Amino acid sequence: MTTDGDFAQHPADSEWHRRLTFGERPDGSWMTQGPAHAYESVVMRPLEPMFVPEKPRHGELDPQNCGSCAPSEHTIWADEHWQVRAGWETGGLPFIGAIAPREHWLLEDAPLEVMAALGPLMQRISEAVKTIPGVARCHFSRWNDGSAHLHLWAFARPAGMMQGRGAVLSYWDGMLPEMSEEMMNEYVGIVAQRLAAGGGEAFPHRAV
Numbered sequence: 001m002t003t004d005g006d007f008a009q010h011p012a013d014s015e016w017h018r019r020l021t022f023g024e025r026p027d028g029s030w031m032t033q034g035p036a037h038a039y040e041s042v043v044m045r046p047l048e049p050m051f052v053p054e055k056p057r058h059g060e061l062d063p064q065n066c067g068s069c070a071p072s073e074h075t076i077w078a079d080e081h082w083q084v085r086a087g088w089e090t091g092g093l094p095f096i097g098a099i100a101p102r103e104h105w106l107l108e109d110a111p112l113e114v115m116a117a118l119g120p121l122m123q124r125i126s127e128a129v130k131t132i133p134g135v136a137r138c139h140f141s142r143w144n145d146g147s148a149h150l151h152l153w154a155f156a157r158p159a160g161m162m163q164g165r166g167a168v169l170s171y172w173d174g175m176l177p178e179m180s181e182e183m184m185n186e187y188v189g190i191v192a193q194r195l196a197a198g199g200g201e202a203f204p205h206r207a208v
């Protein structure tokens, strides 16, 4: 048993967990051999012990404090069920957006109506992101370890960037030369307007 503040936890125990040796440094060299060809060397931190129950995510215990539920100036598009947010800070990738239901749904409890609208929306977001000059593809991820509110990420993969293929693309945002704020806002605007052309509203919380 351990405590993190007043949060009581015990070691996670399963057949899978019992095979692990905590405190040892995993070999990260396989990451240098992946198709993305992005890493020359990788030194992993020692494997940390795993405890359960895990601490609640943002908005898990009290949806009243959920950031995804509150209006945001970074909402670049919204319709009846879904919203897209972007432009929090400049980075190296042409576009990163967060896709979330407008209401506080988790993947586990979102109504079929909301989930059914996600497929066509992903198609529209992909097409919108690819209209940014110099963008070849739009990648999506769904992690949901930080906030309980269902959300997916959309990442623009620059044209010709073979070192950005796959999951490593998200890390390149912090390593490529940072875009200017002007360029970021221009690209965010391209995506917002393209999405709104197919329905919904661009920048719903922005004063006109």
Ligand SMILES: [Zn+2]
Residues within 6 Å of the ligand: 059, 063, 066, 067, 068, 069, 103, 104, 105, 149
């Ligand atoms: Zn929420």
